[in-house]
Amino acid sequence: MLYQKLKEKIEAHQSIIGIMGLGYVGLPLGLSFCEEKYHVVGFDIDAEKVQKLMAKQSYIAHIPSKWIGDMVQSGYFKATTDFAQLANVDIIIICVPTPLGFHHEPDMSYIESASHKIRPYLKKGQLVILESTSYPGTTDEVTKPILEQSGLKTPQDFFLAFSPEREDPGNKEFTTRKIPKVVGANDPESRDLAVSIFSKILKAIPVSNSKTAEAVKITENIFRCINIALVNELKMIYQKMGIDVWEVIEAAKTKPFGFMPFYPGPGLGGHCIPIDPFYLTWKAKEFGYPTRFIELAGEINTDMPRYVLHRLMEEFNLRKQSLNGSKVLMIGVAYKRDVDDFRESPAFPLYELLIGAKAQVDYYDPFVLEVPQAHETGSMIGKKSIAWDLKKFAEYDVIVIVTDHTKLDYQGLVQSAKLVLDTRNGTRNVVGDCRKKITFA
Template sequence: MHHELIHKLKSKNAVIGILGLGYVGQPLMLRYTDIGFKVVGFDIDAEKVNELNSGHSQIEHIADSKILSAVEKGFEATADFSRIGECDALILCVPTPLSKHREPDMSYVIGTTDMLKPYLREGQVVSLESTTYPGTTEEVLLPRMEEGGLKVGESLFLVYSPEREDPGNPNFETRTIPKVVGGHTEACREVGIALYEPAIDEIVPVSSTKAAELTKLLENIHRAVNIGLVNEMKVVADRMGIDIFEVIDAAKTKPFGFTAYYPGPGLGGHCIPIDPFYLTWKAREYGLHTRFIELSGEVNRAMPEYVLNKLMDGLNDHGKSLRGSKILVLGIAYKKNVDDMRESPSVEIMELIQAKGAEVAYSDPHVPKFPKMREHSFNLSSIELTPENIASYDAVVLATDHDKFDFDAIYEHAQLIIDSRGKYRHVNGKVVKA
């Protein structure tokens, strides 16, 4: 059975189904469509489905022309999960957030699996790409997939292949980012390799789905821990009157043994603030405590409060209190030059400012209107950065350093700047480094 599916995938006669048409699913869909596969996209958001079918992506860095081209090549988006049976490969790209108790929220993975399982048939491969804890593929997907009598590894195939996306990074695209692939059985792994080999330049097979799941967590934990370290160093350097950015720039001239990480107002994005705690949660099942992960999380989660305190100190030095002040937050996407708001520390900073009795507004050229979010709500639109608007605020907080910002104009007209990104590191006076 698996040899037939491998042949179908290698000859590009397979139909690819992508479940979840967001920041991960859309680039994957475009890649498979570009190389000649028929692709069906599934999403429970009817508005998104309609927009994609009309050639609009809703994601800033994905041009409408690319979506329109994909539609012209045969791509269809649908909310009708009964069409699962049309697909030979099913790739799950759904969210895996944390609950309010900072435990894995598997509801999207479970819900999607439950929606597809009535339509599973012989000769299909299911690949989970959502970042999760080691064991998810075997413990959550496997039993559900076998409920109908199909046997994984014989008539149905199960793979874990973690997504690796960096929105807004022009140096990498779906094709050029190596793909880790782990299968539940050897036959599953062979099918998984055949699924991704036509679309990705380099495939990295690993021995199991658990190994692939832990690979993804290690990548993100490595980044979270090092950002936590440099954020702690920022606080220490500030207390000592040392410019942390100068120190990092000097340290990175060492040609071995050092990788530069930069401090900021906290962690954002769909991976780094969340994924490490999937391992922390799972490790407790084995009686283990992941102290590095928990400590770095503690440091990184404290950064929005650190920025708030710097704002209050700066206002105090100007004879003002935060209560009753007007504060403009510059940049609410989680990183520069994207419209991605997931887990953005800017939003927490806005909430902290508002809770202290200040009037808060924002400016972000990539986010014209504050979007609907699961846990945050502001009825705000982006403020245009005219000289008059900038000068009308008691302070501006630079949270995300988009290239589209005119930093000279901001400096000229702002009354006070709270700089969490080091853009004004060589400037004194009305700049407070945060």
């Protein structure tokens, strides 16, 4: 009966969707439902974000204000900090952060707090979907018990599912709606309802239960983390052997099967790949299993900024220069190209290492004009991007490419630089004699 009612509402586009957390994941997801003429209420604890969204302004570089403006204007999207409005929605999708705690343990406080905020307004027939990345067992062991403190039980009274997010911010080829979405629930009705709603905006892939869906997401990110570590290790070896790792990857990926390209860099960044694998490491301890691959990959990836520093010292040594007192310009603070997301960016540990070696460091990043206060930003807090000025760039002893934003004039940059240390192969299209100034890390 409850199932049938919600199913009919979904099919008639009359179910109201609540999104908890209007960040990189929740915002585009909510707007995608609005495009299909579902009314969406976005909930966030950050009043400033809510205010901006209601003023039709984006606060995320790759999400256009026009998209938000159109959806607010059409009446399909609204954002609020008033959680009492949860009582008016039919479906609640939780998209809150899942960071790591101080000792690399999962920080479940956001999921717990979101679940506690839902509990007083939970009503019969609602569907709650957890979307935040977490270890297998989270939906059953964290979300469900908190929601059931309401006195309602799943699946008799309310429906519960887990559907991981695969968003790749800034990826123009695979936007929210082009990425298939895995959906797991412990009972067929919850699963079918979650599949039904997601099917309205993308291809939904059902799996047998919540913990399988949770494991799918963690597996995908572990796969990425380990392969990036592998290619980072190969980069260091090939560098010594005088082999260009990027040329190797380009050629290797012509193999039509059995090889998938991953690219080296100055270290891992972003809200997912450096963090999520350690959610499994933590959970695996409960079962007495070590996660050696994950730990090793973490070790290699975390050490990459130190490798970049080491390569810089090697190059300076060849030139009878010292880092002490030298002027260093870092290109890029964002964790990957063309986004303004700097969470866990390797630019921050690299900056600390350079400062520790007594270098004077500036940065240029058109997406991160100023480094705000955040746990990872350390002594870079408050530092501002310098302007793009090739004449000024010529004054630096070295320019280190940390993020290969696409629209930069790399040809001009290399021409005016004294020395370029490229960690991303951002200079791949630079031609002419000035290429001699480029070295890699």
